[in-house]
Amino acid sequence: MSGADAPEILAAYDAVRSDKDATNWLLISYAAPTGNQLVLSKTGTGGLAELAAELDDSQVQYAYVRVEYANDAESKRVKFCLVVWIGEHTKVMRKARVSIEAGAVKKVLAHYSVQVDAGERRDLDEGEIIKRLRKAGGADYNGGRG
Template sequence: MCDTSDPAIKQAYDDVRDDSNETTWAVFSYEADSNKLQVIGTGTQSVDEFLPLLADDIVAYVYFRVISGDEESKRPKFVFTTWIGDNVKIMRKAKVSVHKADVKKIVRQFAVEMQAFDHDDLAIEQVMKEVRKAGGADYHGNW
């Protein structure tokens, strides 16, 4: 079981969801050698701003907002990503699916769920492709 009791986790999630708040992303990871989740960063920029937090030896859960649509209609969409670095210990990897269920008790609303293993998986072009696919209609013709 993952300990998500830190109120800062829920607050960071709420901040990303709040249209009046500038926060566009939050990253959660574990305190050293524990199953206790903590906020390791929040920000107001794009995906590129949080990528440095995603080291190859950690598991992290990332919640972020992107703007989707066309010239006629732009709207926020939310993405939930599980990050599993290449050098994560095997027991930590084994617990991800169970722990992710605990995280989803807080991070409940998102258009797209992704799993990422390297920074290329989170390139904004890749993310937006997944968001458009999840939205049904793609007026950009990029599928």
């Protein structure tokens, strides 16, 4: 068992999904350099920029982020994204297991509109992610503009 379904991860997931909680991201990391035990490493309220600053270039990490954006002057949308971070200095064997181990994470963090596979912080540009969320969401009231 990977630990992806640990009570603290489930509680953080519920907090990110809740409209009544300021928490808008969570970060899951491996407990040790080897093995597949996952732990909740951090949560935050500062969105994608704050999350990006917390990522470790030597690790594989999984994040779940709440993204809010306006469709037009009248409406606001809330969408969620799953981030699979593979830092540029991650060991080869850890990288090789991502596709298998990400499955356990996806079962727990199940409700998301897009998955962002990231290896550089610029992959977490909020404007680009919002464009992807709009496309995934169907209706785009901005005529494709970001």
